[in-house]
Amino acid sequence: MTLLPYLHTLDLNKDDKRLLREFVSPPPAREVSLIFHKSQLKMHNRDSNKGYRWTLQDKLFALSVFYHSRKAYSLLRKLFILPSKATLLRMLQQTNIYPGFTSQVFDALQRKVATFKDQDKLCVLVFDEMAIKTHLSYNKKGDCIEGFEDLGSLGHTQYVANHALAFMVRGLASKWKQCVGYFLSSGPIAGKTLVTLVHEAIDKLALIGLHVKCVICDQGSNNRNFMQTLCGVSVEQPYFTHNDQKVYALYDPPHLLKNIRNNFKRHGFMWNGKEIKWKYLSDFYYFDKESKIRLAPKLTDSHID
DSSP: OOSGGGGSSOOHHHHHHHHHHHSSSSSOOHHHHHHHHHHHHHHHHHHSOOOOOOOOHHHHHHHHHHHHHHHHHHHHHSSSOOHHHHHHHHHHHEEEEEEEEOOHHHHHHHHTTTTTTTTTGGEEEEEEEEEEEOEEEETTTTTTOOOEEEEGGOOOEEOOOOEEEEEEEESSSSOOOOEEEEEEESSOOHHHHHHHHHHHHHHHHHHTOOOEEEEOOOHHHHHHHHIIHHHOOOOOOOOOEEEEEEEEEEEOOHHHHHHHHHHHHHEEETTEEEOOHHHHHHHHHHHHSSSSSSSSSOOOOHOOO
């Protein structure tokens, strides 16, 4: 589900848009199989002097397989006549995705949500930020210079962006996920700006029928400021309110586990008045490593060093 809504941003004619709607809500498997075999017969019987002429339906089918597994797609290309990787990437380059919450994605997601059961509409909003290289480039199609700070509906500045913030929504009771927008900033996004973007995302998701029950992020300083200072999240109150509804706030478990490991390694822990040191684990590992029959065979050098 992560890929398909972006295809609605393609510049397509009326017939191709109909095919795209059918692909997002596909016909029965037997019919899909029949269409695929007809396409293969057509390609095998083509004029060898001419290149392949792929239909949108062929590309969409290939793109769905390519998205799920590139290795599987490479294997299938040895058995069947399928579009090349370059062909699929050229198709994706036609999409119009700019910083901010993408309206086309929300429109496509709304059509999908309309088929959900009530429990499938319960979701979690995930956001994460990463450093990126500074780079300015000319977008010929949009006739604009890209690479400056751009916060979508909050406007853009003349500063060159070096951070990117992405928002994704995931199902709580069912397995689905979808990226709904991204933002470019010069330096980490400020906590106050983050508050505005999170509440805007929750509002937009509510308009299409999704209910955000939780937000998840890592423990960056701006995220902690967002959680604790600006939203008032604490151990006693692990949530903030949005339109009189509780939205629970969590730090993502992988980062929590990393922090536990790092604190264990640097400082150790106290348990029932006794100190637990990383040195005990290290000494055990090197002793166990030399034994013929190991007590912890899955421990390796990478766990210790």
